[in-house]
Amino acid sequence: MTESRQGQIRIGVGTPQANPTVEPEFRRLLPADVDYYVTRLVSRSADARQRLIEYIEDLPTYLSAYGGSRLDGFAFACTGSSYLVGAAWENQIASQVGSEIGYPIVTATAAITAALGRRGARRLALVSPYPDWLTDASVAYWTDAGFEIVGLTRVEIGGEDTAAIYGLGGDSARRALAEADLSAADAVLLTGTGLPTLAAIAEAQPRSAIPILSSNLCLAETILARFGREPVPA
Numbered sequence: 001m002t003e004s005r006q007g008q009i010r011i012g013v014g015t016p017q018a019n020p021t022v023e024p025e026f027r028r029l030l031p032a033d034v035d036y037y038v039t040r041l042v043s044r045s046a047d048a049r050q051r052l053i054e055y056i057e058d059l060p061t062y063l064s065a066y067g068g069s070r071l072d073g074f075a076f077a078c079t080g081s082s083y084l085v086g087a088a089w090e091n092q093i094a095s096q097v098g099s100e101i102g103y104p105i106v107t108a109t110a111a112i113t114a115a116l117g118r119r120g121a122r123r124l125a126l127v128s129p130y131p132d133w134l135t136d137a138s139v140a141y142w143t144d145a146g147f148e149i150v151g152l153t154r155v156e157i158g159g160e161d162t163a164a165i166y167g168l169g170g171d172s173a174r175r176a177l178a179e180a181d182l183s184a185a186d187a188v189l190l191t192g193t194g195l196p197t198l199a200a201i202a203e204a205q206p207r208s209a210i211p212i213l214s215s216n217l218c219l220a221e222t223i224l225a226r227f228g229r230e231p232v233p234a
Contacts, residue, residue, distance in 0.1 A: 009034045009227050012074040014062050016055060017042045018166050019194045022077045022216060028198055029220040029231040039065045041078060048162045049084060049133070056081035056090060059097050059105070073104045075111075075223050077193045079215045080130070080162060082109035083137040087145060104226065108193060108215045111222035113145060119211050121187035125151035127176045129168060129195045131160045138191055150184040155195065165194040173200035173214075182210060190214040202233075 015022040017040045026036055039062050043051040055078050082090040094105040124147050128135040139149050153176045157164035173190055187210050190197045197214035205212050220231045
């Protein structure tokens with residue numbers, strides 16, 4: 001993969017339309033020689049399930065917003081979409097679209113899988129800020145991928161629409177980590193790109209015997225690894 005502008009790397013980031021968390025967390029995580037350009041994943045559907053499915057199935061439409069701008073890679077910052085369509089369909093879309101557009105597409109769930117693999121983690125304590133229907137899909141996704149869910153902590157959002165996640169603050173991640181049973185886990189995963197996690201991870205990781213990961217942290221780490229870079233420490 002060639003790098004743009006005399007060593008400066010340019011990545012695109014796709015974030016759900018109302019998500020207020022991806023951009024500030026990526027700004028914190030990416031080193032100075034990596035620029036990022038955001039496109040919003042947009043759906044008119046009032047049904048949260050349908051919105052999430054459209055986000056990944058309509059990926060070529062969202063990438064067209066970049067016009068002829070040359071990117072070095074694209075980060076798909078939505079875990080819920082992948083949980084609903086499943087790993088096989090997710091990977092097929094990412095591979096096909098990446099081949100057609102000429103740069104790699106890295107989904108949040110593929111990034112998490114890679115990050116867990118780098119740490120040799122198979123037993124997960126999952127922290128979910130989702131409604132039950134999406135929490136169940138996330139557990140099924142990771143189980144099908146060969147991971148064992150040994151703990152599940154739910155972050156209540158007060159509704160069935162995933163848009164309610166965007167009203168959560170960093171204290172929600174702090175409380176969930178304090179409540180989670182980590183005794184049998186190899187790693188903690190705070191899933192969901194809309195949940196602010198970096199401050200909570202920075203505070204809890206020094207006291208934890210196992211890695212504490214989140215969707216945005218893994219996505220930044222995995223796409224940066226393609227260029228021999230690492231995230232700025234959270």
